Amino acid sequence: MRKGMLVGRDAQILALSALLDRAIAQAGGAVILRGEAGIGKTALLAHASTLATARGMRAVGVCGVQAEVHIPYAGLHRLFRSLRRDAPAPAVEIESPYRAAMVLLDQLGTRHQRVLVAVDDAQWLDRGSWEALTFAARRIGSDPVAMVLTIRDGEEVDRLLAQAGLPELRLEPLSPVDAGVLLASVAPDLSRPLRERVLEQSAGIPLGLVELGSVAATSGDARLLPSWLPLSTRVERTFAAIVAELPTATRALLLVAALDDGDDVDEILAASSRFEGCPVTVDDVGPAVATRLVQVDDWHRLRFRHPLLRSALYQSAGTAQRRRVHAALADVVVADSDRHVWHRAAAAAGPDEALARELTGLAARAGHRQASGAALAAFQRAVLLSGDAAERGRRLLAAAEVAAEQGDITTARQLLDDVVDEHLRPVDRAWLSYLREGLLITGWSGAARLPVYAGLIDALRRDGDGQRAMNALAAMSLRFYWSNPPPETIQAFLTVADNFDTLTDDPRMIATVGLIAPVERGAVTLEQMTRLLIRFDLTPTEQHVLGVSASGIGALDLSAQFLTAATAGVRAQGRVGALAQVLTSQAFAAAFLGNTRVAVPAAVEAAELAAETGQPAWALTARLIHGHARALTGDTAAARKAADHGESVLLPNARLPMLALVQVVRGVEALADGRPADAYRQLYRIFDADDVAYHPYLRFVAFGHLAEAAAWAGKENALRAIVPPLTRVAGECGSPALVTTLRYAGAVLAGRAEAFGTALAADLSSWPFERARLQQAYGAWLRRQRRAAESRPLLRSAAETFDALGAVPWADRARAELRASGESLRRPVDPADTLTLQEQQIARLAAQGLSNREIAERLFLSPRTITTHLYRIFPKLGIKSRGELSQALTGKFSDGR
Template identity: 30%
Template sequence: MEAGGLARLDASGRLLFRHPLVRAAVLSTARRSELRAAHRQLAAGLDVDDPRRLVHEASAALVPDEDLAARLQEAGGRIARRGGAAEGALLLDRAAALSTEPAARARRLTWAAVMAAHGGRLRYTARLVEELRRGPVPPDAAPLFAYATVYVDQGHRVDFASSFTLLPEALDALAAPGAETFGGLAEQVCFKLLLAATYTDDARAWQALERHLDDMSPLARLCHRAWSDPARTAQGVSEELKALVAGMSEEQEAGGAWLLLWTASAVDLADDDLWRRFTGQHAYATQGSIAKARSYQDFLRGRWDAAGDCLREAEVADELGYHCNALLFRLAYAHFAAGRGDEDELRMVDGLIRPVAVRARMRYATDRLTHLTALAALAHGRHEDAYCDLVSLTPPGVLPRGLPWFQLPFLDFVDAAVHTGRRAEARAHVAAGRAARMAEISAHHAFLLAAATALAAPDDEADAAYRAAYQVPGADQWVFELARLRLAHGSWLRRHRRAEAHDVLREAHRAFQGLRARPWEERCARELRAAGHAVGPTASGHALLTGQELRIAELAATGLTNKEIAQRLRLSPRTVAAHLYKIFPKLGITTRAALAQALRHD
């Protein structure tokens, strides 16, 4: 081989192949006896405690070997505890294959499935779970099997049915006196059950969680409080979460990462430091949760140029088998489309999400889509349409338990009610928010309550109420909602104190331009003109593009062909070409080569 230039020895005596395919060809043509001999030789050259030696010993083994299986299991657990869960899973899988007893094999394979799940190897976890289903799982490993099964069902299959049967039984078993803890498995089971409860509002999940509240950690109980009935239970959660995080060790943070992130999302906690704590430290299982939390915060805080990231994250999630994450990233994208009033884009993403969510009885997604449809209608001034959608979610003066993110449609309901002449209903809703001490949940909740109060206020109190809303600490964080408040205030000023309307409406107009929320921008422009102020063109060519057109333009600007863009966006090349035909005149260009320059200028 060396004479033919296929391989050579370097200065240290190490054999190097000219190309990886040459190495693969050598391995594929070698006899099994030769491969086992090579593994034995490699094992002999490594320290006894080196995990690589165990891997080579396992590859050289001809028959089941309980001693070797036990050593592989110990090494796999050690690696997983140091953050290498995916690598630990491979060792446990091999340990299972070398086990001499069926029960020991099943236990090790179950551990491998759990480690693979934590290591972000969801497809691998699914394969291991299917293998386990073909034989009996020992009763003492049942909680592990339940957790692995539900992990696959929720994340890969977007199916929550097993959550309501397997997880309550697992919690019962883990809470029994003297029961094996499986390294704090109860915390992860609680989290998965809480997800299922929040996503579906299934009574069985909530009842099981409430039955085990006393067995939960302080963090798990806080997360339950944040999501179970937030209008009545989430007051003070933001401050308590910050205090909990401040007192946690790095190891505790790592173990509770999902619960921390999920709790923060429940109360709209905009804490960049919290995301930084976990960035780069965990596998996709955690990194995906961080990305979802960031997407939501990007929407709330006006970072709408990040909208396209949601669709890219959805593609990554689908490729890794995390189909529930992909659905949730598309749902995050739907928020940006609705905020911009881009109803074509919203219908497109609704068509991707709703069928899956309906099959899974995932109210968390279907109810949000209903809310976002209403938000888009508000952008276009169709207040009656918006009201009809919103009242189906949150009746006047009622903050339902089954709407865990009740704060999001709160302001929209009041807005729609006021504009359709239902001021009494709007004030009843504001009164319900005040009675629920909504302002004590988070800074965002406090601002939404103050903004809704201003919208519903009688004329003799309105100006003071608007100004009070501006003074809520951190009000400028909520860029879109603050711009909407200024539009409403500017409209009121135009009717009552015309001279004072200009500055308020200009601020709103500028914010909507930055967000590329064209319908809202046009409404501001109309108010400004009605107040006697000149307004330039309401939108640049860039802002005139729909969300779909903007994505196609950005991809085309990178040099991708129509076919490549179509594959990326799951469209036909003909549809891409049709969009480009509309995009060029909007941007004032005639060639594809001018796209990048036009997008930069806008």
């Protein structure tokens, strides 16, 4: 029958065979088998396993179970057991779905045998397992691994697949001819009228053809239901009729198994005995196995032949009966506190505030383990059990936040729609307003509602919920930075922050205050952050917020140090969603420091990870920063594309202050392209308080480019008008970026050797791009003064620095000035330019002495993939061993120009 169900699937079998062959050739990959219930996905997956075994591959698999969707990493734990032949082995400790993906890749990549990972009913995997498996699936390109996942059609599935980004192989209903062939193999002796009825009712769905054909063959048309019923309903009722003929004890254990979130036979029998009030033994499983309704493997795990059988059992049981089953399961799994709570919740007949509080705690624990799917399910069940209207509202808000973190904006909006505003406490009512705006329900309000949020945070603090208040203040600070709030709003938030007497030494508070008031509190924040730099007990989260705050004040050198540490820490934790944010921040600091060697790969990885983890706002920011970095390299086409895309998203959503990032990209692109007047026009919008792209704090880090554009375009008078107010701001906040670039502006406006000498005498060791920009300006001035010999060392140094940073147009201009002085300097060839971005990352980490496994952990790849990349890197660099990497990457070679 299994073979028969593959009628009409030649194209799909060919595609799966090709996937397996590529895996054998160490070019692994993954595919999604997609289609409606009963279309034959499971049969095709089983056939793929047979094909894999015939090729000498090992086939391991796992099946999603609807009852387990609330158990963090339940599916992945079962897959790990399948990978271990000596199961039951201890469960793998999972910190996050992405760390779990790395454990899976490591286990698959270090085996000598080629592997097929077969995942059935993936739509019913818990969210953590789904994210881990799809994350791993996108990273098995150099491993002898194939992954095939089956998934049932549905609206939720569309969203999941869009985020997964995996190729799909769709299964459609069989053609009339193929349907007839399949039916003939199942029920060859049907009368013509009965055959036509089965074909019509099955509509080309293989499961319908097999099950309804079998019923028709044994019972005629007596048990064929009306065709207006959905096929799934007809098949479910067919299964229910089969179950109804089984002994009472067997029916009981099947119902318990259908509602159980585990698959252990002993557990199912124990709960069945409680449910029935008499012993149910392993002998009672026999009739279900004999009728092929279930299978029991060598490790006493029970699996249903088809998911619709679970549905049939569920539908056939009444509400009271299902509650009794869950009560029995709760008694059996009492040692597992989380499962115990879940089954008690499912057994509850009405509101139970105490149980709702337990579920809320369970949701919080799941959230800490980055099991957002389990957290959302727990919050939603807690909402249904809530006896307190205000607590119900708060749980709805929490559930909406979790759904939004998953990237499921539709569910988040639905949950917020269920909130009854008048039932909320005043604090939660304000938080509802914040969530509605943040989820694009009411639109972006800019700074208008910020005072309301200040009151919300202060009310939380006064109510004794200091930690939640601190979290809210920290979350608000970045939003605050991009809102251009008026002075009175800034002061209101500072007053709220100052009321946190017990948290004044909290690194997050220091960073938050710096973002809220970069001018008013900038100097004191810089002093505090400089002291924190030598602390060894900072968490990656604290390092990240400190790095963001330092960038906001313009302490880019300080920011780079915090963010480098944060990146390493977050990678080690496997928090990929957070890593996307940290890398975006790191790319921001590096781009404004002119360091394209760090900015480009960080921005590319950040954009990819942000898209993978459902963070569109961070993905957009990373793309804009990538455009900025590409402009510095001279890739003006990529820069213009990034700017156009950013503007197309930001303008319609009224995210106007963030347009400053677009103007940076356009301004730097114009500078790189030799259009200084256009560069000045684009950049000046950031400095014009009447422009929608105005940003008072981005001026700190963009002023160097504006000053260069003004000097090059002959707009010295316009620059002179800008310098005094910025000098006053720099005096108040001490922004290092602004102080440094004001020295440059002062020197080019003065046009005297003494002014250039004074500017260069400052400590610019942390500002190589700005030092090179100043050297180039001074060298060009000296050449025009016919002091060519004095200009050459400055121009040579500037060109070499720009080359090292990857700022090609700036380096070319320095070389042009040098040629005009009578000396030529060829452009060096960077060996890394022959490598892809990922190869560059791998090569540089290998050159630092990291092992393949350590590199794999940092880049979320398998060790085998790292090995494969290194084999490709060596010939590109003209080397033969790992020991030559460092010299190859730092060596200077000429391209003859």
